[in-house]
Every structure is written in structure tokens, then in C-alpha cells.
Amino acid sequence: MSSLLAVLDAVDAQPMAVGLRTRSYQLLGDLTGRTVVDAGCGGGRAVAEMAERGAHAVGVDLDPDMIAVATRRWPAGEFHIGDACELPLATGSVTGYRADKVLHTLDDPALAVAEARRVLAPGGRVVLIGQDWDMIAVDSDEPELTRRLVHAKADSLPSPRVARGYRNLLLDAGFTDPVVEVHTAVFTDEAGLALLHRIAEDRSWLAEQDERLRRNRIFVAIPMFLVAAQR
Template sequence: MRFLDRIEERAGAAELRAASYRMLALKRGAACVDVACGAGHAVAELSGRGLKVIGIDPDPDAIAAARERAPGAMFHVAHSDALPLEDESMDGYRAVRLFHLLDDPAPTVAEAHRVLRPGGRIVVGGQDYGFVLIDSSDQDLTDVILLGLESRTASPRAVRTLRDVLLDAGFQDVEVAVHTEVVTDYHLMARQLQAAATAAVEKALITREDADGWLAEQARRGRRNRFLAVLPTLLVGARR
């Protein structure tokens, strides 16, 4: 939960959530489901905008934290491809930071289509790990280490397919927006850098010596205020 809180409480994450709300374009009183709601940051904010929000997450600990953050909302422990909701019962559907975890996005998007009313709005998206940029004196090595980062998720480039998936599921007026977060605070990314380098070693993409040298350089960049990471997130909105 601390990891989820740290991600969602960054300024860039708050801006991304706000962008997704604008794409939903729901009026007060509308019913909205937030799938893979995590610790409930979006559920709390959408509830504060006067929406009737349901949070869904397969992790009971996440749901417990979300209930504390948004006590007036409704929550269910469930998976994205089997929502405990009636057909055509929602005006809005939101799922961000989910699709890199799924082997196949189609069942989840089909379920979204089922629960949305005709004319309802969907916003899905997340980070495409193939577009992550980290500055380094050895960019070739950095690109290989980023492949290690991709190897830690089931579908690291899934979000670039979501426009096709929504169209195939029967959604209309599909639009794609890119939200880019620029991170210059090394400490915000230190754990992810370590995980990426370790994964690259485990996949035999680089040696441990390569990884340690790269991590040391990134730490030096952090101490000298030279660290730079650029994290693009795709948001895909549509109408049922």
C-alpha cells in the first residue's frame, strides 16, 4: 500500500487522474466504476465530484485501504473480466494502471462494454514501458536495462493496442491522449531502477557488473541534480 500511495501521490499522477476525469466527462449523480482502483485515490476524488462510484480491485488489502480513503463509496473484491455489476448499469468506466498486468485486454474491455449503458463513457490506459526514457551516458545499455523493466510485467506495451481493442469491442468515437510525466528526483525512481537492472541481469541481458555501474551512474546523477526520466502514459477514451 505504501508503494501505491507513493505512486498516486506524485504530482504527475494527480495530473493524470484529472486528465482521465476530463475524458470521462460525467455529470454529478452519474454512476461510475473504477476498475483496479488500488488504494482508492480516484474513487475518493470522483466521489468528491458528486459521482456514485464503485471501486473494484482483486486485492483485499487494496480494497481495505480504499474504503478508509473513500468511506462513502461502494467496493468489491473482483477481477476486471468478471465484474459484479448488472448489464448497462454504469454511466462511466475507468481503468488506469491495469492493462500491463493482463495477458489479454479483450475480456476486460468486453466486460466494460457489458456494464456500460448506451452512450456511457470509458477511459482506459496506462504506461507503455516501451516509451520510457532515462538519460544516461550509455544509452545502449540503458535501452537493454529498460527491456529488463518490461520483463517484469505480463504485457508491458499493452496500452498501445487499446484503441484497436475498444474499436473491436464496438466502442465509438475513440480518442487517444498522451500524458507525459517528467521526473528529475532520483529518489522517486530509485526502486524501479534497481528492479529494472536486476531483471536485466536475471534475464542474462547484461552482467551484474554492467548493472552495478549503471545504477551507480544514476545515483551520481541524482546527487548532481542531473537525473531525468520521462514516463509517457496513454489514455484512451470512447463512447459505448
């Protein structure tokens, strides 16, 4: 868990990630006085940031260790251990729902979207954020090997391509007026290398990327899909 948290922290600190979170809050609408849930909240940063914007922000994560970290880091926040497909919230109890890099970890993302609709009050807003794991671009001297490694990583995940289907998932669940945006996260530093170490274990391929980092030549680009809609 500590290695994953370190990667998440490094990615969250990137200007692109900060901007993407900010955009997700904007798409939720005015947060002042509203109850908003962050499903799969991880270390709780988004919960804290939404609270700073005046929301009653609730973080839910299936991992007890992540909830412990979030509670320690943001003691003023409200955090619960829970499943994105079975949130510990009453029906219609929130006016905003956010899930960031969560649905690709689920066997059936449609269940989580249905659960989002259940907890949202009429007129509430949902925002989904995530990457399509088959679309990661890595500059490498071995492009064929890179393609195989990226695809192999994608195929190891429960729902690696769900982000390209966010709009249709929301429409199928009864949400309306979807807004679709694609933002590209670019990594040219240690954070990019850390991501690549989570994608593959091929020593020679990683050695090339280590050398690229040393020469300031590492390049990783990840399209991030952001889709918002209304209950």
C-alpha cells in the same frame, strides 16, 4: 505490497499524475449523480476524487490488501474485491468505466475491455490510461544497458505494449468515437529513482542513478496513453 503502495503514492502525488487523473475524469463527462467504476482501483484515490465530483464511484481490485487500504483511507467509498475481466457488477449498471495502469498486468486485455462494455449502459464512457513499458526514457551513462534493462522489464510483464493498442482494442470491442491523448510523465526526484528500482536490479546501473539523484541529475520520462470512447 507496502513497497508497491509507497511507489504508487509517490507517483500519484506528482503534478503530472494529478493532471492526468483530472483529465480522465473530464473525458468521462459530467459525473454528477452517475455510477462510475474504477477497475484496478489500487489504494482508491481516484474513487474518492470521483465521489468528490458527485459520482457514485465504485472501486474494484483483485488484491484484497489494496481493497483493505482503500476502505481504510476512504471509508465513504464503495470497494469490492474483483477481477477486471469479471467485474462484480450487473450488465449495463454503470455509465462510466475507468482503468488506470491496469491492462498491462493482464494476459488478455481484450477480455477486460469486453467486460467494460458489458457493465456500461448504452452511451456510457470508457477511459483507459497506461504506459507503454518499451517507451520509458532514462538518462544514463550506459544507454545500451539501459535499453536492455527497460526491454527486459517490459518482457517480464503480461501485456507491456498494450497502451499503444488502446484505441484499436476499444474499436474492436464495438466502442465508438475514440479520443487519443499522450501525456509525458517526467520524474527528476526520489519518485523517479523508486520507479527505476522497480524496473531493474542491476547494482552498478542503479548506483549511477543514485548518484544522479544526489547531484539533481536524474531524469526519467514515461509517455502515458489516455484513450476515451463511447459505448
